[in-house]
Amino acid sequence: MNAQPLNSAVVLLFAVACGLAVGNVYYAQPLLDTMAEAFAMSPASIGIVITLTQIGYGVGLVLLVPLGDLLNRRRLIVTQTLLSACALLMIALAPDSVWLLLGMTLTGLLAVVTQVLVAYAATLAIPAQRGRVVGVVTSGIVIGILLARTVAGFTADLAGWRAIYWLSAALTLLMALLLYRVLPKNETPQPASTYVALIASVFSLFKEEPVLRHRAILALLTFASAMVLWTPMVLPLAAPPLSLSHSEIGLFGLAGAAGALAAARAGDLADRGFGHWVSGLSLLLMLGSWLPIALTQSSLWALLLGVITLDLGLQAVHVASQSMIYSVRPETQSRLTAGYMLFYSIGSALGSIASTATYAWAGWMGVCLLGAGINALALVYWWLTLKSGASARCAAQTD
Numbered sequence: 001m002n003a004q005p006l007n008s009a010v011v012l013l014f015a016v017a018c019g020l021a022v023g024n025v026y027y028a029q030p031l032l033d034t035m036a037e038a039f040a041m042s043p044a045s046i047g048i049v050i051t052l053t054q055i056g057y058g059v060g061l062v063l064l065v066p067l068g069d070l071l072n073r074r075r076l077i078v079t080q081t082l083l084s085a086c087a088l089l090m091i092a093l094a095p096d097s098v099w100l101l102l103g104m105t106l107t108g109l110l111a112v113v114t115q116v117l118v119a120y121a122a123t124l125a126i127p128a129q130r131g132r133v134v135g136v137v138t139s140g141i142v143i144g145i146l147l148a149r150t151v152a153g154f155t156a157d158l159a160g161w162r163a164i165y166w167l168s169a170a171l172t173l174l175m176a177l178l179l180y181r182v183l184p185k186n187e188t189p190q191p192a193s194t195y196v197a198l199i200a201s202v203f204s205l206f207k208e209e210p211v212l213r214h215r216a217i218l219a220l221l222t223f224a225s226a227m228v229l230w231t232p233m234v235l236p237l238a239a240p241p242l243s244l245s246h247s248e249i250g251l252f253g254l255a256g257a258a259g260a261l262a263a264a265r266a267g268d269l270a271d272r273g274f275g276h277w278v279s280g281l282s283l284l285l286m287l288g289s290w291l292p293i294a295l296t297q298s299s300l301w302a303l304l305l306g307v308i309t310l311d312l313g314l315q316a317v318h319v320a321s322q323s324m325i326y327s328v329r330p331e332t333q334s335r336l337t338a339g340y341m342l343f344y345s346i347g348s349a350l351g352s353i354a355s356t357a358t359y360a361w362a363g364w365m366g367v368c369l370l371g372a373g374i375n376a377l378a379l380v381y382w383w384l385t386l387k388s389g390a391s392a393r394c395a396a397q398t399d
Contacts, residue, residue, distance in 0.1 A: 006125050006133055013182055014121045014137045017175050019144025021081070021114045024088060024107050024168055025053055026148035031161045038161065039097040049104050056108025058345050061115065061338050066198050068116045068334030074183040077120065080113040081176040088169035092162045114141060119337040122326040124184070131270035131323035138319050146254060202335045209328055209336070214385050215321040216340050218279065220347035221378035225286065226314050227351030228371040229293065229307070232359040236297055255307045266316035270323035276386065278320045283379045286313035290372035296364060 028035065028049050035049060036042065067076055087110055090103035118137050125133040155164040193201075206213050233252070237244045269278045286309070292299075293306035325336050351374070358366045 006121070006129065010124075010182060011121065011133055011136050013178060014117055014133075015140025017081075017140075017179060018114045018117050018137055019140040019147070020168070020171055020175055021084065021111050021117070021144070022141050023144040023148035023151075024084065024172075025057060025111050026145055027152040027164050027168065028053065028104065031152055031156055031164075034156060034161045035100070039094075039100060041097055048101065052101055052105045053108035054345075054349075056105040057111055058342070060109040060112035061341050061345060062199065062202065064109070065112050065115045065119070065338040065341070066202055066335045067195075068119055068337075069332055070193055070195070070198050073116065073120050073123075073334075074180075074185065077113055077116055077183065078176050078180045080110050080116065081172060081179060084110040084113065085169045085172040085176065088165045088172060092165035092169060115337045115341055116334060118322070119326070119333040120183075122322070123330060123333055127327070128271060130326060131266075131275070131319070132268050134322050134326065135266055135268065135270075135319045138315065138322070142315060150254070198335070201332070202339050205329075205332060205335055205339055209325075211324055211328055212336055212339055215325055216343035217381060218283075218317060218321060218378055219340060220343040220350075221374055221381065222283070222286065222314055222317050222347070223344050224347035224351035224354070225371045225374040225378070226310065227348045228355040228358075228367060228374065229310060231352040231355045232364075232367055235359055236364045242297065242300070252304065252307055255304055255311070266319040266323075270320045275320040275324045279317050280379070280382050280386070282313040282316040282320070283375065283382055284313075286310050286317075287372060287375040287379055289313065290368050290375065293371070294365060294368040 032049060064080070084107065087103050087106035090099060091107065094100040094103055118134065118141075121133050121137050122130055152164045155167060206216070236242065237252075266275075266278050266282070269275065289306045289310035291306075292302040293310070295302035296306075321340070322337075325340055326333055329336065354370060355367055358370045362369075
């Protein structure tokens with residue numbers, strides 16, 4: 001399909017659809033204690049709810065997202081959205097833990113429709129607006145993640161933990177109808193290929209496209225550093241002398257909304273050929289954010305400043321990377337997305353595991369040194385690719 005201009009209403013619909021889909025992955029986080037009580041699961045075992053959801057999401061990145069390069073994307077998106085509603089109803093109606101865990105796994109698997117939507121939005125956009133479109137749609141993802149925990153907790157207080165899944169299932173069905181009506185009905189037939197060859201080509205793209213390799217490594221490092229902050233942050237905030245409540249701690253997550261603003265602006269700059277330099281300045285911003293974060297136990301204002309600057313940098317790098325990746329091989333954008341986001345997921349998992357171990361061994365200061373070290377490594381890698389000229393060629397492809 002030839003790239004067509006997208007009007008603001010359609011871009012907004014993509015953003016809302018992405019926010020709603022990604023929110024399904026995060027609703028359970030503040031509800032684990034009530035779920036454990038409802039299904040007689042121990043506090044130690046209830047964490048499997050989150051684990052299975054993330055495993056489902058990772059599998060979906062590899063097995064479902066590439067289908068956007070093989071099947072009719074309108075039909076694929078609407079079908080995944082309808083199946084997501086079914087998975088949410090399975091959770092809302094779950095009579096025991098088996099059905100709960102199955103529903104959570106399927107919800108994670110199908111939530112990757114978010115990445116299909118991002119790639120499709122990039123395909124539909126004309127090159128001059130691609131970065132801005134990707135930035136706005138990514139803003140929807142950021143806001144969806146931030147609001148999911150707050151909305152789930154509030155809804156559970158009003159009507160029980162199942163209520164958020166009933167509500168999301170209804171909204172997801174409505175979104176499927178809207179997408180069915182709005183997405184283009186006619187598409188250029190996709191190249192003939194087998195499913196096995198399609199999945200294998202995701203990995204061959206890493207060999208063929210330097211921009212994908214470079215940006216995937218940056219994604220791994222930047223999202224690892226972000227998880228180093230977010231995963232153990234509750235521990236020093238809940239402990240004396242701060243002793244904040246869970247509601248108060250949750251407010252710090254809203255500070256990350258600044259990242260949504262950065263996403264749209266970074267997309268505009270990437271459209272104008274500055275994606276690589278946006279990345280470098282954003283990585284420097286992320287590195288500098290660890291200084292105020294290290295002062296957490298003496299100043300909550302310092303932590304707030306650090307959270308805002310780290311998330312600004314993170315989202316700016318993320319959007320610039322996506323814009324640069326989507327500028328190559330338009331016929332493979334879904335597979336490029338799958339490969340890139342796979343490294344994002346690996347980085348997030350590694351950062352989470354490393355941060356909790358580091359906190360137990362070296363406390364909050366050790367966590368900050370780990371996060372700063374990862375960001376420094378990302379900045380050095382960016383500089384080396386700049387000096388080699390590889391990333392300069394990637395940036396030129398966005399012009």
